[in-house]
């Protein structure tokens with residue numbers, strides 16, 4: 001498979017290593033200021049760039065008939081536009097806030113726990129995410145997906161807020177600590193006890209492998225998909 005990497009930072013470089021080990025070829029590496037490039041030489045593009053350029057990168061792929069996987073977070077105000085463009089062009093597109101198998105299992109566990117806790121009003125939910133200090137967005141995309149999983153399954157919450165407590169709001173605390181690849185913790189706290197679920201990434205390999213597996217999976221397909229489609233869970 002010929003892969004274009006849109007964004008050649010920490011994730012782009014990790015994806016390159018894994019893709020080559022799995023027998024793929026990197027035909028294009030696009031980073032900032034690389035404006036003139038021909039995306040059509042790639043069978044599939046993988047975008048791990050920055051929030052302000054992700055939508056342009058995705059649009060360029062869809063406009064040129066190249067299936068695209070995006071893991072960039074912090075651009076979701078334009079997600080519906082990307083979906084509409086994908087439908088118009090009959091293209092193929094996957095966005096996931098987190099491509100790792102472990103986090104996708106954690107997403108499902110989070111929904112089940114929220115459903116179980118729905119009637120137990122003595123427990124308040126809080127969430128914390130910790131990432132490295134170069135991260136541009138807060139809260140993390142993964143924290144937003146987790147919050148959405150709780151809101152869909154627990155009638156005590158209908159929105160989330162960063163660093164703020166309010167009625168029916170799920171508070172998310174975002175911490176930035178040197179070199180942390182990504183830790184997400186959800187606490188259900190009552191006066192007598194606390195129930196905690198947590199996912200800790202030890203490195204970026206799980207995110208990168210998931211993105212390459214998604215790229216392998218999307219070849220030959222048309223439509224808008226997510227990691228549940230790829231991993232067949234949920």
Ligand SMILES: NC(=O)C1=CN([C@@H]2O[C@H](COP(=O)(O)OP(=O)(O)OC[C@H]3O[C@@H](n4cnc5c(N)ncnc54)[C@H](O)[C@@H]3O)[C@@H](O)[C@H]2O)C=CC1
Pocket residue numbers: 006007008009010011012030031032033048049050051053057070071072073074096097098099100134207
């Ligand atoms: N969905 C997932 O599983 C994961 C998502 N992420 C997200 O992926 C994104 C990238 O993460 P990292 O690689 O850690 O960040 P990074 O900062 O190491 O890499 C981003 C790269 O994008 C480049 N860039 C800037 N403008 C560009 C443009 N116009 N076109 C292409 N590239 C451009 C930057 O120069 C940089 O090299 C972030 O949004 C992060 O939140 C990170 C890890 C896992």
Ligand SMILES: O=C(O)C1=N[C@H](C(=O)O)C[C@H](O)C1
Pocket residue numbers: 073097098131132135139140141142143181182183207
């Ligand atoms: O920026 C990161 O590093 C990560 N970003 C993603 C997010 O915002 O959830 C996924 C992972 O936690 C690492």
